[in-house]
Amino acid sequence: MSIRIGIFGYGNLGRGVENAIRQNPDMTLRAVFTRRDPSTLRIQTPTAEVCHVDQAPAMTDEIDVMILCGGSATDLPMQTPAMASLFNVVDSFDTHAKIPQHFANVDAAAKAAGKIAMISVGWDPGMFSLNRMYAGAILPDGKDYTFWGRGVSQGHSDAIRRIDGVLDAKQYTVPVPEALEAVRNGENPTLTTREKHTRECYVVAKEGADLARIENEIKTMPNYFADYDTTVHFVTKEELDRDHAGIPHGGTVIRCGKTGVGLQNSHIVEYRLKLDSNPEFTSSVLVAYARAAYRMHTEGQSGCKTVLDVPPAFLSPKSGEELRKELL
Amino acid sequence: MSIRIGIFGYGNLGRGVENAIRQNPDMTLRAVFTRRDPSTLRIQTPTAEVCHVDQAPAMTDEIDVMILCGGSATDLPMQTPAMASLFNVVDSFDTHAKIPQHFANVDAAAKAAGKIAMISVGWDPGMFSLNRMYAGAILPDGKDYTFWGRGVSQGHSDAIRRIDGVLDAKQYTVPVPEALEAVRNGENPTLTTREKHTRECYVVAKEGADLARIENEIKTMPNYFADYDTTVHFVTKEELDRDHAGIPHGGTVIRCGKTGVGLQNSHIVEYRLKLDSNPEFTSSVLVAYARAAYRMHTEGQSGCKTVLDVPPAFLSPKSGEELRKELL
Secondary structure (H helix, E strand, C coil), X not given: CCEEEEEECCCHHHHHHHHHHHXXXXXXXXXXXXCCCHHHCCCCCCCCEEEEHHHHHHHCCCCCEEEECCCCCCHHHHXXXXXHCCCEEECCCCCHHHHHHHHHHHHHHHHHHCCEEECCCCECXXXXXXXXXXXXXXXXXXXXXXEECCEECHHHHHHHHCCCCEEEEEEEEEECHHHHHHHHCCXXXXXXXXXXXXXXXXXXXXXXXXXXXXXXXXXXXXXXXXXXXXXXXXXXXXXXXXXXXXXXXXXXXXXXXXXXXXXXXXXXXXXXXXXXXXXXXXXXXXXXXXXXXXHHHHCCCCEEECHXXXXXXXXXXXXXXXXXXXXX | CCEEEEEECCCHHHHHHHHHHHCCCCEEEEEEEECCCHHXXXXXXXXXXXXXXXXXXXXXXXXXXXEECCCCCCHXXXXXXXXXXXXXXXXCCCCHHHHHHHHHHHHHHHHHHCCEEECCCCECCEHHHHHHHHHHHHCCCXXXXXXXXXXXXXXXXXXXXXXXXXXXXXXXXXXXXXXXXXXXXXXCCCCCHHHHEEEEEEEEECCCCCHHHHHHHHHCCCCCCCCCEEEEEXXXXXXXXXXXXXXXXXXXXXXXXXXXCCCCEEEEEEEXXXXXXXXXXXXHHHHHHHHHHHHHHHCCCCEEECHHHCCHHHHCCCCHHHHHHHCC
16 A cells, blocks of 8 residues: 655655655655645646645545645744644754754644654754764764765855845855865864855846945855855856756765774764755655654654654665665 | 673674773673683673673573674574573674574574564674665665775685685775776766775785795685786785784765656765774674664564664664754
């Protein structure tokens, strides 16, 4: 029997989930839920319905797992607890500092409803968290490093777009190669913010705008750019659309740990992602964890879970026997 | 309360486990079990006993998890089922083709005794298996690659030592940089055995031995060397002991997978290990999974498990709350 999936919100992430479902034969897209007028939305899956979000509560018998594809700032803090009282859910809540509060809210709702709610699924939080956990548990005497990029930061691109005189912009976060190399060599360096990443900006300015002022406003912007070495390239709208249309991202989690009688032996554990499409990879992780949410619910579990709580085999459509034979 | 560990077998792996336990304050080494005369064994932990293996059955109340540190060829197939009927156990059984049979034997014994038996723990099988699983579940349309090295292969070193005229030898397995690069670039190459790894041999010959014959015997040895580009360096015993005393190893698991409407986007997931000491890293993994075995048993579970079955959080001494706050 196929696992029936609902997609709640149809932006980049929702479209990515729709694609990922087609790559997983044990799953079916049942419906996409939108806040817009459903008749205006065109989706890729002819067998799925487009519904208004208000129809969701009437469809609890038709959907096994609802994948929440809204944003972390305002959508998910409301939507995840609300939906977890109706469905098994998976979200990609990624405001690290607010995870404990989000967990508590969602846990209460999911437990009361006897549902599984899997939060903060994706790559950071998500796969990166898992790798920090595994490496830290194996090598307790050690140090963790996380580098992001080369990839597009939506938040930083938006910050540039808000500057007066800017038409459009794209910002890449780039790890400093020398810092990465020092960590990989086991040197355990202490790195400042500036030493870890640089920021590359591609900016389309309005005709006649003061480019020097824009560049200065970017480079001195607190929190976003002031603590980094930032490069600003002014490009035409055509160049931006041609050369910077994608949403690539990625990064690296590295732990260097010591073992032995005198802690004389070093071990480097590195997990690296190089992603052509940040939202499509995140969507693929969400879909794998939707399978796990379904299995955990079938086993009688309930409450809020994160990637740290899920037995890895639950992510795969293969049986334990197949997994042991083919890839252990 | 501290988790009380027994070490069964005191070779490189057993000594590594002893060191790793000292790095984990929630664990105590209770006893080391040996087939030798216990009075001849000196261990590092003054508070632990040295016992003969025959004493183990009388100590079921004093040991929470027995870590089995024997070899996969002859020790573990007998020892793991036998010990799993008395204790929670963890082993590093690494004969990939025989895992299903070993699992079945151990599962029967552990279930009958109500114990947890964690098999095939280490890095391959182990952490590499986990990474093949995660990446494969997230990116179903893709291809896996595993490269080993640069590192010492004990089996290949032993094979050289059996050649007439050889006093001692060390063999390094080395991934071919061009192959690794092609995989990292997402080229999805089809690679033969020869194209993936080369083999580097450091050989101490007996005085007057026919070096050309030894080199030829190595390079043409079926299974071990014939399918590889092999380099043979003759060195003195002093050089071997000075430059090749360590047991480093490592390797890389890479999956390249596609997503998107037309599968136009590529994603590279890479997990890499660079280990100064192969047995000490394996020991560190065994100890983390001993903690998980203890927790699963405390929860009332029993039977044979692998790394694929263990919720990651069970490996850490930290609470779910701490983990969510600090590293999710």
